[in-house]
Amino acid sequence: xxxxxxxxxxxxxxxxxxxxxxxxxxxxxxxxxxxxxxxxxxxxxxxxxxxxxxxxxxxxxxxxxxxxxxxxxxxxxxxxxxxxxxxxxxxxxxxxxxxxxxxxxxxxxx
Amino acid sequence: xxxxxxxxxxxxxxxxxxxxxxxxxxxxxxxxxxxxxxxxxxxxxxxxxxxxxxxxxxxxxxxxxxxxxxxxxxxxxxxxxxxxxxxxxxxxxxxxxxxxxxxxxxxxxxxxxxxxxx
Numbered sequence: 618x619x620x621x622x623x624x625x626x627x628x629x630x631x632x633x634x635x636x637x638x639x640x641x642x643x644x645x646x647x648x649x650x651x652x653x654x655x656x657x658x659x660x661x662x663x664x665x666x667x668x669x670x671x672x673x674x675x676x677x678x679x680x681x682x683x684x685x686x687x688x689x690x691x692x693x694x695x696x697x698x699x700x701x702x703x704x705x706x707x708x709x710x711x712x713x714x715x716x717x718x719x720x721x722x723x724x725x726x727x
Numbered sequence: 728x729x730x731x732x733x734x735x736x737x738x739x740x741x742x743x744x745x746x747x748x749x750x751x752x753x754x755x756x757x758x759x760x761x762x763x764x765x766x767x768x769x770x771x772x773x774x775x776x777x778x779x780x781x782x783x784x785x786x787x788x789x790x791x792x793x794x795x796x797x798x799x800x801x802x803x804x805x806x807x808x809x810x811x812x813x814x815x816x817x818x819x820x821x822x823x824x825x826x827x828x829x830x831x832x833x834x835x836x837x838x839x840x841x842x843x844x845x
Contacts, residue, residue, distance in 0.1 A: 648832035658765075658818055660836040662729075667832075703770065707832050714761065715822075715834060717770045 619644045619708045623718035630694050630725050638689040638721045640704030648707035648715065649680050651689050655700050663689070663702075694725045730754055731823050733837035740811055741845055748806045748840045750821030756801035757823035761834065762794075765818040777804045811844040818842075 620643040630636055640649070651663040664671050664678040666687065671678055675694075680687040691698055701722050705715040730753040740746050750760055758779050763771040775785045775796050783796035793815075795807040804823075808815055818841050822834040 648834075650833065652836070658820070658839040658841070660771075660820065660822075660839075662833070662835060665833040705771075713759070713824075713832065714773050714776060716773075719770045 619646070619706060619716050621704060621706055621716050621718040623702075623704050623721050625721060626719065627722045628724070630723065632694060632696060632725055632727050634694050634725075635690070635692045636694060636723070638691070638702055638704075638723075640687040640689070640706075640718055642685050642687075642704075642706045644685070645709045646682065646685075646706040647709040648705075649687055650705050650715070651678055651687070652703045652705065653698075653700050654703060654720070660703070691723075694723075696725050696727055699723055699725050729825070729833075729835045731821065731835050731837040733821055733840050735840060736838060737841045737843075739843045739845060742812055743810055745807055745809045746811055746842060748808075748819055748821075748842075750804045750806070750823070750837050752802045752823040752825075752835070755823075755825045757804075757825060758801065759824045760798055760804040761822045761824075762796060762804075762806050763820045763822070765820060765839075771820060774806075808842065811842070813844045816842055816844045 622641045652660045666680045668682040677690045701720040703720045705717045734749045760777045762774045775783045777783045777798040785791045798804040820839045822836045
């Protein structure tokens with residue numbers, strides 16, 4: 618099956634700093650989603666971005682499908698951004714399920 | 728829009744009993760729902776894909792007789808953990824994909840159910 622690698626596995630930031638999270642995947646995809654899992658376990662949909670660039674407030678994401686990677690940018694980080702960020706992809710093969718990366722654990726300190 | 732609910736949010740049961748978890752899409756119809764399991768500090772693992780009106784498709788290694796899935800309507804799927812044992816304790820999360828989503832494959836996730844088997 619498709620492989621999904623996220624980096625870095627852990628990240629510690631001072632409040633106000635910017636960061637870039639990366640997601641590499643091993644095959645062509647028809648779905649790529651970024652999630653933030655809050656401390657209560659809820660997965661918050663950040664972006665549905667199988668290709669292209671999107672922005673939502675302080676967050677933006679870019680997926681370069683031909684090179685099989687996606688980037689999540691967090692600007693002016695806040696303590697509420699802390700949590701685990703997951704990238705998940707769905708292979709473009711008719712087998713319609715999401716494969717999750719192992720996540721990036723982000724801690725933003727005041 | 729695109730809200731998915733789960734009930735209960737937390738359940739404690741005794742070993743040998745069965746527990747049912749409900750997953751509902753509140754403001755859209757979902758032909759396909761998915762059930763995931765997450766262990767502490769780990770990623771989500773897909774357990775099964777549930778299609779409305781048909782049998783669920785289970786991932787390799789998931790016991791279909793232990794984890795019963797029913798997708799009775801376009802807004803409701805249930806997961807029943809039968810004869811639960813302490814090793815079934817976990818965080819169970821469902822997701823739903825909108826029906827007829829015009830080329831969109833986006834999934835929306837419920838808040839999860841924390842199961843503890845004593």
